[in-house]
Amino acid sequence: MLIDIVKSYDKDKKQFLLSIWEQVVKHLATQNDPKKIFSFLKNVWIVNIDENEQAVYVWVPNEFVMTQVKKFFGKQLKESVKEIYNPQFDTKFAVYTPFNNGGDLTTDLKKLLNLKENKKEHTIEPKIKNKLSEFFGILFDPIYSFENFVAWANNNFAFSAAKAVSENPGTAYNPLFIYWNVWLGKTHLMQSIGNKIMAEHPDKIVIYLPTSKLIDEIVDALRKNKLNNLLAKFNDIDVLLLDDVQFLSWKDKTQEIFHNIFNDFHMKKKQVILSGDRPPKELINIEPRLKSRFGLWIVVDIKSPDFETRIAILQSKLETKWEEIDYELLEVVAKYITNNVRELEWALNILITRKKLMWNTLNEQDVIAALETLGYTHSEQKIDMNKIAEWNKKSTQNFGNIVEMVGQYYNLSVSELKSDSRKKEITTTRQILMLLAKRYFGWTLEKIGDYFGGKNHASVIYAVNNVEKKLKTDNNLAHDYNVFVEWIEG
Numbered sequence: 001m002l003i004d005i006v007k008s009y010d011k012d013k014k015q016f017l018l019s020i021w022e023q024v025v026k027h028l029a030t031q032n033d034p035k036k037i038f039s040f041l042k043n044v045w046i047v048n049i050d051e052n053e054q055a056v057y058v059w060v061p062n063e064f065v066m067t068q069v070k071k072f073f074g075k076q077l078k079e080s081v082k083e084i085y086n087p088q089f090d091t092k093f094a095v096y097t098p099f100n101n102g103g104d105l106t107t108d109l110k111k112l113l114n115l116k117e118n119k120k121e122h123t124i125e126p127k128i129k130n131k132l133s134e135f136f137g138i139l140f141d142p143i144y145s146f147e148n149f150v151a152w153a154n155n156n157f158a159f160s161a162a163k164a165v166s167e168n169p170g171t172a173y174n175p176l177f178i179y180w181n182v183w184l185g186k187t188h189l190m191q192s193i194g195n196k197i198m199a200e201h202p203d204k205i206v207i208y209l210p211t212s213k214l215i216d217e218i219v220d221a222l223r224k225n226k227l228n229n230l231l232a233k234f235n236d237i238d239v240l241l242l243d244d245v246q247f248l249s250w251k252d253k254t255q256e257i258f259h260n261i262f263n264d265f266h267m268k269k270k271q272v273i274l275s276g277d278r279p280p281k282e283l284i285n286i287e288p289r290l291k292s293r294f295g296l297w298i299v300v301d302i303k304s305p306d307f308e309t310r311i312a313i314l315q316s317k318l319e320t321k322w323e324e325i326d327y328e329l330l331e332v333v334a335k336y337i338t339n340n341v342r343e344l345e346w347a348l349n350i351l352i353t354r355k356k357l358m359w360n361t362l363n364e365q366d367v368i369a370a371l372e373t374l375g376y377t378h379s380e381q382k383i384d385m386n387k388i389a390e391w392n393k394k395s396t397q398n399f400g401n402i403v404e405m406v407g408q409y410y411n412l413s414v415s416e417l418k419s420d421s422r423k424k425e426i427t428t429t430r431q432i433l434m435l436l437a438k439r440y441f442g443w444t445l446e447k448i449g450d451y452f453g454g455k456n457h458a459s460v461i462y463a464v465n466n467v468e469k470k471l472k473t474d475n476n477l478a479h480d481y482n483v484f485v486e487w488i489e490g
């Protein structure tokens with residue numbers, strides 16, 4: 001076992017491992033904020049270098065830290081080790097229970113990174129932080145940052161507000177309410193705020209929750225009679241990010257409980273960041289009192305990106321993916337897809353895959369074919385701007401999008417919806433989707449059956465009839481159905 005190996009190291013070996021680690025950290029510091037490095041890597045170090053396996057083993061104290069380190073520094077660590085030590089060597093993570101704090105293998109990161117003492121750092125119990133993150137799940141994705149969010153005239157204000165909040169959480173702009181249509185970057189911006197606060201204020205407990213998760217937690221706590229436990233958890237949070245609050249609609253009990261949580265945060269000057277698909281006062285079936293709290297401080301919105309911005313977004317995505325595609329081809333994509341950033345990204349992913357399959361050559365035909373798979377169909381092989389406008393309209397109505405959005409709404413994955421699962425919530429949602437496909441997309445029963453995992457004609461008829469009946473008696477379902485129709489009709 002590794003720990004025993006460490007015991008057998010002589011002084012030189014320890015010194016050697018330590019110096020490699022220090023160089024790796026310094027290398028990381030050329031690309032990252034030192035505070036971020038400190039908050040994620042302070043309990044991490046190189047424990048062994050195995051020449052036979054060509055592996056550098058990085059020691060992490062527990063699974064939780066490992067997930068965080070992998071997420072936030074995994075790729076960079078691997079690259080730095082290759083750069084500093086040996087390009088042939090891979091980086092592996094080893095989890096062991098603490099042993100003499102690493103002893104001679106650890107370095108004083110603060111000194112190494114020239115960080116000043118931060119008194120606050122010691123005020124938070126790391127245990128609480130870990131427990132909370134474990135409880136709510138680590139829902140931050142480090143891919144989302146201010147650096148790779150493209151700001152343009154229409155979203156500049158939102159972008160600056162988000163930055164201001166991340167710099168001084170709790171003091172200015174509390175709450176911050178961000179609203180946009182779907183797929184225009186709300187989650188990206190929110191998560192950028194969270195990632196930034198975590199990096200700048202390692203002492204703060206930052207929690208991101210999709211509203212569906214909050215609802216689940218509250219329902220669960222009520223059922224188990226453990227609401228107080230849940231509320232106590234919120235007590236320890238410093239910054240709360242709640243995404244897609246429109247889903248609180250009709251959930252009266254959740255609204256009431258969240259109202260209390262919200263007031264408490266507000267009173268204690270703890271930052272709350274909310275997002276929704278429309279401005280607070282237009283939210284449907286949400287308590288007016290709560291809506292007015294949401295709009296209390298700053299509400300920022302955004303419109304769809306213009307052509308130049310769409311190109312810039314495509315380029316920024318390519319950069320994060322370390323890929324290259326000719327500018328002219330990006331132009332074609334940006335001309336077709338006008339109001340949906342997620343689809344820009346999907347198109348890009350398809351192109352990247354195609355490029356790899358095509359020995360790195362891509363032409364306009366490939367781009368058009370890729371766009372066709374996203375529902376931008378046309379018969380001629382040249383681009384006609386009128387047609388493009390029409391396709392754009394169709395694309396927002398693309399059934400695949402609706403399936404994904406409805407899935408997100410109920411917290412179900414597309415593959416679950418297409419599966420044979422007979423779980424009630426999945427069956428009902430699937431039936432609703434089948435009805436939408438029939439009524440709003442003009443799909444034949446065969447096509448619907450095929451789409452949902454090869455179901456036969458009879459079972460599609462049954463499903464559609466069944467859900468039509470349910471819609472007449474189940475108000476909640478009818479409400480949801482209307483929301484979906486609204487999405488489709490735009």
Ligand code: ADP
Pocket residue numbers: 148149150151180181182183184185186187188189313316341342345
């Ligand atoms: P929303 O939460 O509004 O539905 P997301 O934040 O999930 O939208 O955005 C959808 C996709 O588009 C994500 O991959 C996101 O990174 C990307 N995206 C949206 N807006 C921008 C932007 N301004 N710059 C770069 N990427 C963006």
Ligand code: MG
Pocket residue numbers: 183186187188243244
């Ligand atoms: Mg979102």
